[in-house]
Amino acid sequence: MNLLDPQGPVAVANSQILVDSVFIMLVIVVPTIIAILAFAFWFRASNRRAHYQPDFVYSGRVEMVVWAIPALTVILLGGVAWIGSHQLDPAAPVPGTGSPVRIQAVSLDWKWLFIYPDQRIATVNTLTVPAGAELNFQLTSSSVMNVFFIPQLGSMIYTMNGMVTRLNLRADNEGKLQGLSAHFSGDGFPDMMFDVNVISPLAFPDWVATTAKTDSVLNEDSYKKLMEQGIERGRPTYRLEDPRLFDLIATQHIPPGPGPQIASGAGRPRSGGLDAR
Amino acid sequence: MLGKLDWSAIPFDQPIPLVAGAMVLVAILGVLTWVVVKGHLPYLWHEWITSVDHKRIGVMYVLLASVMLLRGGSDAIMMRVQQAIAYQSQGYLPPEHYNQIFSAHGTIMIFFVAMPFVIGLMNLVVPLQLGVRDVAFPTLNSVGFWLTATGALLVNVSLVVGEFSRTGWLAFPPLSGLTYSPGVGVDYYAWSLQISGIGTLVAGINLVTTVLKLRTRGMNYLRMPMFCWTTLASNLLIVAAFPILTATLAMLLLDRYLGFHFFTNEAGGNVMMFMNLIWAWGHPEVYILVLPAFGIFSEVVSTFSGKALFGYRSMVLATMAICVISFMVWLHHFFTMGAGPDVNAIFGIASMIIAVPTGVKIYNWLFTMYGGRIRFATPMLWAVGFMVTFIIGGLTGVLVAVPPADFLLHNSMFLVAHFHNVIIGGVLFGAFAGFEYWFPKAFGFRLDERWGKLAFWFTFTGFYITFMPLYIAGMLGMTRRLQHYDVAAWRPWMFVAAIGMAVLSIGVICQVMQLVVSIRNREALRDRTGDPWDGRSLEWATSSPPPVFNFAFHPDVRGEDAYWDLKTHAKQQLLGHHPEPEYQDIEMPKNSPTGFVCAFFATIMGFALIWHIWWMVILGGLGAFATFVVFAWRDHDEYVIPAAEVARIDGVNLEERRSLVSMAGSI
Numbered sequence: 044m045n046l047l048d049p050q051g052p053v054a055v056a057n058s059q060i061l062v063d064s065v066f067i068m069l070v071i072v073v074p075t076i077i078a079i080l081a082f083a084f085w086f087r088a089s090n091r092r093a094h095y096q097p098d099f100v101y102s103g104r105v106e107m108v109v110w111a112i113p114a115l116t117v118i119l120l121g122g123v124a125w126i127g128s129h130q131l132d133p134a135a136p137v138p139g140t141g142s143p144v145r146i147q148a149v150s151l152d153w154k155w156l157f158i159y160p161d162q163r164i165a166t167v168n169t170l171t172v173p174a175g176a177e178l179n180f181q182l183t184s185s186s187v188m189n190v191f192f193i194p195q196l197g198s199m200i201y202t203m204n205g206m207v208t209r210l211n212l213r214a215d216n217e218g219k220l221q222g223l224s225a226h227f228s229g230d231g232f233p234d235m236m237f238d239v240n241v242i243s244p245l246a247f248p249d250w251v252a253t254t255a256k257t258d259s260v261l262n263e264d265s266y267k268k269l270m271e272q273g274i275e276r277g278r279p280t281y282r283l284e285d286p287r288l289f290d291l292i293a294t295q296h297i298p299p300g301p302g303p304q305i306a307s308g309a310g311r312p313r314s315g316g317l318d319a320r
Numbered sequence: 321m322l323g324k325l326d327w328s329a330i331p332f333d334q335p336i337p338l339v340a341g342a343m344v345l346v347a348i349l350g351v352l353t354w355v356v357v358k359g360h361l362p363y364l365w366h367e368w369i370t371s372v373d374h375k376r377i378g379v380m381y382v383l384l385a386s387v388m389l390l391r392g393g394s395d396a397i398m399m400r401v402q403q404a405i406a407y408q409s410q411g412y413l414p415p416e417h418y419n420q421i422f423s424a425h426g427t428i429m430i431f432f433v434a435m436p437f438v439i440g441l442m443n444l445v446v447p448l449q450l451g452v453r454d455v456a457f458p459t460l461n462s463v464g465f466w467l468t469a470t471g472a473l474l475v476n477v478s479l480v481v482g483e484f485s486r487t488g489w490l491a492f493p494p495l496s497g498l499t500y501s502p503g504v505g506v507d508y509y510a511w512s513l514q515i516s517g518i519g520t521l522v523a524g525i526n527l528v529t530t531v532l533k534l535r536t537r538g539m540n541y542l543r544m545p546m547f548c549w550t551t552l553a554s555n556l557l558i559v560a561a562f563p564i565l566t567a568t569l570a571m572l573l574l575d576r577y578l579g580f581h582f583f584t585n586e587a588g589g590n591v592m593m594f595m596n597l598i599w600a601w602g603h604p605e606v607y608i609l610v611l612p613a614f615g616i617f618s619e620v621v622s623t624f625s626g627k628a629l630f631g632y633r634s635m636v637l638a639t640m641a642i643c644v645i646s647f648m649v650w651l652h653h654f655f656t657m658g659a660g661p662d663v664n665a666i667f668g669i670a671s672m673i674i675a676v677p678t679g680v681k682i683y684n685w686l687f688t689m690y691g692g693r694i695r696f697a698t699p700m701l702w703a704v705g706f707m708v709t710f711i712i713g714g715l716t717g718v719l720v721a722v723p724p725a726d727f728l729l730h731n732s733m734f735l736v737a738h739f740h741n742v743i744i745g746g747v748l749f750g751a752f753a754g755f756e757y758w759f760p761k762a763f764g765f766r767l768d769e770r771w772g773k774l775a776f777w778f779t780f781t782g783f784y785i786t787f788m789p790l791y792i793a794g795m796l797g798m799t800r801r802l803q804h805y806d807v808a809a810w811r812p813w814m815f816v817a818a819i820g821m822a823v824l825s826i827g828v829i830c831q832v833m834q835l836v837v838s839i840r841n842r843e844a845l846r847d848r849t850g851d852p853w854d855g856r857s858l859e860w861a862t863s864s865p866p867p868v869f870n871f872a873f874h875p876d877v878r879g880e881d882a883y884w885d886l887k888t889h890a891k892q893q894l895l896g897h898h899p900e901p902e903y904q905d906i907e908m909p910k911n912s913p914t915g916f917v918c919a920f921f922a923t924i925m926g927f928a929l930i931w932h933i934w935w936m937v938i939l940g941g942l943g944a945f946a947t948f949v950v951f952a953w954r955d956h957d958e959y960v961i962p963a964a965e966v967a968r969i970d971g972v973n974l975e976e977r978r979s980l981v982s983m984a985g986s987i
Contacts, residue, residue, distance in 0.1 A: 044797030044807060046728050054728070061725040068715045075682065079707045082689045086625070087696065096691030100628045105687055109631070113679030120718065121669040127724035128665035133658065187495040188591060190656060190731060194797030198727040201657045203592070204494065204585040208658040225656075225731045227488050227801040229495060230415040236806070299585040302499040 044194040044221055050241070051213045052137060054197030060127045064120060071116055133198045134209040139177035141244055146170070147289035148182045150189035150202040150224060152300050153231025154275040158261075160286040164254045165261045167269070169278045171240040173247035174217050180210040183293040185270040186300030190225035193239055199225050207293045214241040234274045254280045261288065263297060270300045323932035324504065329482045334417065340394075341480035370911040372458035373868055374443050377465050379762055381440025382755065384465075388432040388472055393828060395425035397821055400786070404818035406804035407811045418803040419486035420505065424475065426489025427509060430605070431516060432472040434743065437751040438612040439468075439523050442551045445758055446527060448859035448866065449545045451536030451875040451882070454909060456529035459951065462915030464522035470919045471516025474926050478508040482930070485509035488801065490598050491572065493583035493591050498576045506576065507930040510569045515926050517566050524558030527551055536858070538877035542636070545857040545881075546622075546629055549636050550615030553643035554608050560647070561604040568597040592657065599650035607646040610742065611639065613750025614681055617703045620753050621685045623853050624700040625692025628881050631684040638677035638684075645674050655723045656730045664723040671721035675714060682707060697853065698772035702753035705780045709745030713738060716791070734794025737787045744783055752779075752831070760852045764864045765845040771834035779827030786820030789813035848976045856884040863973035869906045869961060872970035903963040903970065910959050914951040918944050 047062070049055045086093045129135075147158040148170075158165045170193075172178055182191050184202040191210070192199035200210045214220070224235035242250060259265065261281035266288065291297050331337050355361055368376055398421055402411045413421065447455055455461050478484040485505040487496040496506045531552045535544070544552075572594070574580035581587035583594045622629040629635060651659065651667035685707060694700065716738040720726045729735055752775075760766045793813040798805070838845055851860040858875055859866075861883045879885050925940025927933075 044809070046795050046797060057724050057728050060722060061719065061728060064719050064722050064725055065715070068718060072711050072715050075686070076708055076711055079682075079686055079689075079704065079711075082686060083694060083704050086689055086692045086694050088626075088693045093693075094691065095626070095693050097627050099687075099691040100630050100632070102631075102687075105683075106631050106634050109680050109683035109687075110634070110676070112683070113676040116679075117669075117672045117676055117718075120672055120722065124668040124672065124722045124724075125665045127722060128661040128668060131724040131727065132661040132664075133656075133727070135661075186585070187500055188492060192797075192799070194728065198724075199656050199730055201654070203657075206592075221797075221807070223797070223799055225799040227419075227495075229500065230419065230486070233415070233802045233804050295586065299494075299499075303502060 046194055048195060049197060050195040050218070050220060051197060051215050053131065053212050054195055056127075056131055057197040060123060060131070064123060067116065067120060067123070071112055131198065133200050133211070135211065137177050137211045137213045139213045140175040141173070143177035143179050144172060144247075145179050145181070146172070148180055148191055148202065149289065149292055150182075150184045150186075150191070150228070150235070151270045152186050152229060152272040152302075153235050154269075154273075155191075155222075155224075155235060155237045156185075156266075156269065158283060158289050159251070160283065160289065162251045162255070163283045163286060164251060164257075165281040165283050165288075166254070167275055167277075167279045167281075168237045169240065169280075170222065170237060171242060171247075171250055172214055173244040174214055174241050175244060176213065176247075178212045178214070180212065181289065181293075182208045182210065183289070185292060186302065187228045188226050189228045189235065191222070192225040193220055193222035195220050196239070201226065204299045205293065205295050214239070217241050217243055229272070231272065231274045238278070255282055257282055260284050263288070263291065266292070266297065272300070272303055321933075323928070323934070325481075325931040325933065329504075330480060336413075336417070337479050344476070344479075366911065369916050370462075370913045372454075372462050372909050372912055372915075374447050374455045374458065374461060375762060375866065377461050378440045378442075378444030381436045381443060381465055381468070383440075384469055384472060385433050385435075385437035385440060385751070388428050388436070390828070391476065392425055392428040392433055393825070395421045395428070397825065399425065400814075400818045400821040402803065403805075403814045406802075407808070407814075408804075408806050410804055413803065415803045416483075416486060419801070420484045422801055423485045423488050423491075423505075423509070424478075427485070427513070428472075428475060429743075430489065430609075431513060432468070432475065434609045434747050434751070435520060436468055436472075437755075438554070438609060438747070439520070439527075441616065441751065441754045441758065442527055442547075442554075442612055443523070444762055445754075445859055446530060446548055446551050447534070448761070448862065448870060449548050449857050450531065450534060450539055451858045451861075451871060451877065452530070452534045453870045453906070455526050456534055457526045458909040459912045459914055459957070460522050461526050462912065463918055464519040464526065464915075466915040466919030467519030467522070467922060468516045470923045470926065471512040471519070473923060474508060474512040474515070474930070477927065478505070482508065490602065492598075493572065493575070493589075493594050494585050496572060497584050499584070504930050506572075510573050510576075511926045511929050514566060514569055514573075515922050517562055517569075520558060521562045521566070524555040524562065527555040528559055531555070536871075536874045536877060539882070542633065543877055543880050543882065545615075546618035546632070546635055546639075547612070547615035547857075549639050550611040550618070553639045554611040557604045557608045557611070557643060557646065561601045561608065564597060565601040565605075568594065568601065571597075595654050595657065596650065599653045600647075603650045603653065604646045606742075607642055609747045610750075611642065613706075613747050613754075614639070616750045616754040616757070617685060617706055618681075619857065620699045620703045620757055621688050622881075623757075623855050624695045624697060624703070625689050626695075626854070627688055627692045628856070628884070629684070630687040630690075631680075632880060634680060635684055638680045641677040642674060645670065645677075649674060652721055652726070654730075655726045661723075668721050668723045668726075672718050675718050678714060682711060697756075698767070698769055698776060699753045699757040699853075701773060701776045702749045702756065705776065706745055706749040706753070709749065709780075709783065710742060713741030713745050717742060729794060731799055732794035733790045733798045733800055736800050737790035737794060740783075740787050740790075744787075749779075752776075757853065758859070760847040761850075761859055761864050761866070763842075764847055765838065765842040766847055766852055768834050768838045768841065768845070771830050771837055775827050775830035775834055777827075778823055778830055782820050782823030782825075782827050784820070785823055786817050789816040789820070793817075850973065850977065851883075856881040858882050861886065863976070867969045867973075869908055869966065872903060872906075872966050873901065901967075901970075903967040905963050906961045906966055907958045908961060910957050912951065912957070914947055918947045921947065 149156040182202045184204045189202045196212045220239035222237045262284040482504040571582040581589040649671040652671045847864045850863040921940045921943030928936035
């Protein structure tokens with residue numbers, strides 16, 4: 044999950060800006076730290092060779108320089124931020140080979156549901172994508188806020204109930220990656236990690252075909268079961284009954300998740316409550 | 321009768337909070353018994369609890385902060401241990417407990433450690449630096465402190481009665497809404513902050529008024545010490561920002577108690593509005609904390625370099641620039657929420673612009689040291705440690721202000737490392753520097769230097785060992801608030817961080833030892849002159865500890881570094897003769913139990929609100945209101961210290977000072 048080992052163009056650009064910005068700043072930060080230590084050491088009271096200048100308390104030239112150095116750095120970095128924000132807007136297109144794959148991600152309490160509306164399939168906690176193709180994500184949440192993040196593909200984005208956020212990514216190399224939720228969402232939050240299988244564009248249709256043969260069906264009823272609070276250890280897959288399911292969720296035609304079901308009015312959760320639910 | 325409260329609220333099945341709670345309870349009962357048996361109760365009541373003396377209130381603020389630092393620190397140790405061992409296992413803390421701990425850690429460290437620490441130091445020092453006898457509203461000051469203490473008390477009650485919030489220190493909805501957090505945790509959080517927030521607002525109004533209206537003769541704005549300037553800026557921010565917090569939490573509480581829909585998923589609630597509002601307070605809050613720290617470092621660097629502050633006017637400008645710009649950057653806390661590129665870029669650039677005045681401050685401290693004669697007493701060590709550490713925190717801060725970089729680093733351990741880098745390296749180092757620097761002024765004896773330096777070195781290295789690994793973990797994709805994880809690459813860094821935490825803890829132990837050793841050796845460490853550091857501003861012109869009226873005469877200020885000028889002047893004249901000064905009666909505000917009684921009722925009301933015990937809410941509310949009415953109808957609120965008494969107290973001080981100056985003059 045190393046940010047400096049990016050596997051797609053968005054992550055490459057993100058981490059490039061990250062590294063560049065650090066180096067731009069190091070150019071003034073390192074000399075400043077050295078100067079602090081050097082001045083503190085040289086002008087120590089016991090150093091008789093240091094020249095005591097109690098009246099050196101203002102210098103127009105020094106003032107100009109000390110305002111100018113950070114200002115110039117910030118102008119430079121501000122340019123990086125402005126251009127970077129526009130080029131790397133999460134919703135900006137990321138051209139790829141072949142036709143784009145539409146994926147609708149829903150954060151549930153505490154698992155990720157990935158709906159492939161065009162392929163009429165859905166998966167939980169596993170995201171399988173073809174290498175090289177543009178991935179168009181639409182994201183929402185069944186209940187609380189989460190952040191969808193695959194560190195090596197770049198650009199995380201919030202998921203919120205009743206709202207849809209957009210994100211375009213591309214994975215360039217086949218292999219296994221990991222994704223996670225980057226916004227705390229309750230007791231099962233640490234188990235919201237998911238696998239990302241980047242497979243060859245040729246294998247992708249096969250995988251779709253195999254998955255479509257699954258017995259389990261995702262419709263409003265099975266979705267409602269899925270969104271009850273709990274952790275999913277397996278990696279279930281579904282046939283998608285209605286390709287408009289995501290819209291029903293995002294527009295709250297399916298009401299938000301129910302939250303915890305506590306037995307009594309007690310103000311304190313039972314220990315081991317996670318398993319009980 | 322008792323609302324939601326019943327025996328199931330006590331965690332009999334959870335040994336950790338139960339034992340911790342029992343130990344604290346035993347300790348409190350022990351101290352109380354000792355106080356009563358030894359007959360110290362009247363002394364405590366008359367000299368401290370009901371005191372409206374800004375110095376006493378300042379000391380109590382710092383004491384509260386120190387005690388809560390131990391609580392928040394224990395939470396930190398528990399979290400670092402959990403993350404060190406919870407690799408492919410559940411560790412020793414179940415999620416519902418771990419989540420309370422990180423929520424409590426953040427809440428306590430910001431609201432009940434950092435805030436009271438800086439407000440305490442401002443309370444103690446600012447009137448002295450301005451050359452006045454008290455703050456603008458002495459009784460209100462006491463009310464502010466006791467309401468802050470109420471908030472801290474309620475947070476700690478949640479340890480054994482019920483639960484604390486499990487939603488992080490900012491309680492984002494909809495997670496913090498009634499649907500997803502039906503327990504009392506969020507209510508404890510919100511009511512604690514509502515009550516202590518009133519205390520903070522009151523303290524802010526008081527200090528702004530004090531700086532604007534109560535300065536001694538000749539102390540015009542551009543002669544004020546830098547700490548007074550940063551106090552002004554910080555408290556202006558409090559007055560402007562804390563009402564936003566109060567309103568935001570009020571809306572959250574309306575959602576939770578009365579079925580409103582400000583921040584719910586359904587019925588038109590908007591969770592993004594909460595994000596905007598809470599950070600519209602939250603970002604200025606960061607500067608509320610760090611600006612006073614900047615002020616402390618300005619005083620410390622200047623004093624121990626034996627020079628006036630370099631570029632004073634530039635520093636004033638930088639301070640006020642930070643004060644204004646800090647309100648225009650809040651959106652950088654959620655670049656990843658899908659705002660458009662223009663919005664993200666503008667807020668990113670605004671956030672970077674704050675780095676300019678901050679950078680200027682660093683350079684001005686640097687040039688204050690240049691050509692100085694630097695004495696490395698403990699406060700100066702903290703100052704140099706701060707300058708080095710804070711620059712690194714500034715670098716990572718500007719980095720996450722670049723939106724595309726933030727798309728990778730948002731909410732990560734990198735971010736956790738960044739804000740600890742600036743809060744510990746800036747605010748906490750500043751608080752410790754101020755504590756070491758002004759302790760002799762408050763108590764009349766210096767702190768032991770050997771233990772002080774040990775505390776600095778352990779804390780300094782402990783900080784780096786703890787938080788540098790978190791930067792790396794963040795670069796490895798680790799997000800915050802994970803109760804357990806399965807990624808092998810993160811594990812070694814969590815181990816190192818836990819070791820760092822141990823080193824940091826040794827630093828805290830050294831700090832406690834320093835206090836113990838210094839109190840034991842207080843006679844040897846006694847500060848007879850009132851000016852132990854060869855200081856430059858007016859707080860050093862009076863005795864240590866200062867008399868209740870601070871100054872027998874209002875000092876006459878003729879330039880920056882008022883006391884330094886005075887000393888130079890006195891040395892030149894070699895004190896040929898001194899006419900006996902003509903003392904006059906001094907009127908001082910009377911003690912008042914208003915603050916304590918009001919906070920007592922506020923505690924009852926807060927607790928009752930949390931548990932839905934409505935009759936008790938009414939009782940507490942009426943009690944608090946009645947307290948104010950009684951105070952408002954008072955006839956006499958001042959007493960007179962006769963001239964003879966002033967003469968006696970000041971005479972002792974003058975004698976000490978004369979011997980000091982004539983000694984210095986003869987050299």
